Amino acid sequence: MKVYTWKQLFWAMCLVYIPVVILGLLTGHLLEFLLVATVLHIAWHYYFLKKLNDWLWVSKSTVLPPGKSVWEHAYIGIHNMQQRYRKRHKSLANVISRFREGSEALPDAVVVFKKEGEIVWCNHLAQFQLGFKWPEDAGENITNLIRHPDFVEYLRSNSYQDPLDLISPINSEKLLEFRVMPYAKDQRLLIVRDVTSYRQMDENRRNFVANVSHELRTPLTVLQGYIEIMEMSAQDDPRQLKTVRVLEQQTARMCALVEQLMTLSKIEGAASVDFHECINTAVLLTQLENEAIALGRKKSLSINFVVDPKLSVVGDEMQLRSIMANLVYNAINYTPENGNVKVLWKRIPEGAYFCVMDTGDGIAPEHILHLTERFYRVDASRSRDTGGSGLGLSIVKHGLSHYDSELDIESNIGEGSQFSFIISKAYLC
Secondary structure, X not given: OOOOOHHHHHHHHXXXXXXXXXXXXXXXXXXHHHHHHHHHHHHHHHHHHHHHHHHHHOOOOXXXXXXXXXXXXXXXXXXXXXXXXXXXXXXXXXXXXXXXXXXXXXXXXXXXXXXXXXXXXXXXXXXXXXXXXXXXXXXOEHHHHOOOHHHHHHHHHOOOOOOEEEEOOOOOOOEEEEEEEEEOOOEEEEEEEEOHHHHHHHHHHHHHHHHHHHHHHHHHHHHHHHHHHHHHHOOOOHHHHHHHHHHHHHHHHHHHHHHHHHHHHHHHHOOOOOOOOEEOHHHHHHHHHHHHHHHHHHHOOEEEEEEOOOOXXXXXXXXXXXXXXXXXXXXXXXOOOOOEEEEEEEEEOOEEEEEEEEOOOOOOXXXXXXXXXXXXXXXXXXXXXXXXXOOHHHHHHHHHHOOOOOOEEEEEOOOEEEEEEEEEHHHEO
């Protein structure tokens, strides 16, 4: 149907009132005829307005009521608008239905709530993991049902980059991981996952590594003692002496691996670090410098430490030493003869900056993202030659996590590498 225009409306008015005006002029009763025509015209409009009102609010029929002139256009327009609304409503209902079906299929509890905390919807798993009751809890504030102070603070922080681990509110033996993310307009989506088994497996792995490493120390110490005795008795036999020294080298490598495993287990197992102890970083780096010079002397390396003697940080000295030592030792081990290793420890606006630069062979870009993974090695044969275990950078990564810091790696093939991190001003002393 075409749009009812102002022109059409004007001619419709003319069709009604021109005959009335002509008749009034001919009879001499123009005002009386205009008054009667106007009253009848208004009554006619009110009649169709009443039919429209009954159709909208009383009748449940979708059949259009009969209309004339402008009212026919109005009825059809409203009917078409209703049809479009029904289609949009049906489409939206289908989307919501698919969302709910998908949410029910997830292995996680899902809760949709408003920014102020009012619960909009939750799936069945939320009822089992969080103790929600649906639809009874619809409109309830989520902090009234999950009352843990850490969760309340987590919601108020509006910082949801990291998940929150909490004991289940209905089962103290279960550990749940809470993730919140913005959803739609002024709404939040809460996803809760049962991570009890994952955390237990991780804890069992750490305990296993720590126990095995601890148990290996004693037999390795005994083995080293016997190898020293064998070395003294084999001084006159070159072939036997060569064999003994290979044994000594591999035993030393195994001891270093055990020590690194134990260090990594301690760092991973430490839930937090005591940041009340101020570490004399200058003394620690002086010790590392002496060790680095001794190690680099075999390859005629140039070792240069630039240290701010007044810059110190708080924390665990063992962890900080492991972080710095692994970076320095890696640079020495992977820098060829007559190369350079430079270490910086200085104050910058963001805090304390530690950097180790070497003139080694460099690392290809595809390896850089994996360097901090356990036992990852760019070149396994070369790592065996240098005594590398693939754990050093993993220790650095976990140690820096206690300082809310990350390891930054820059490297170019044939030009060398640079490993650095920043400890924020909050940890300076």
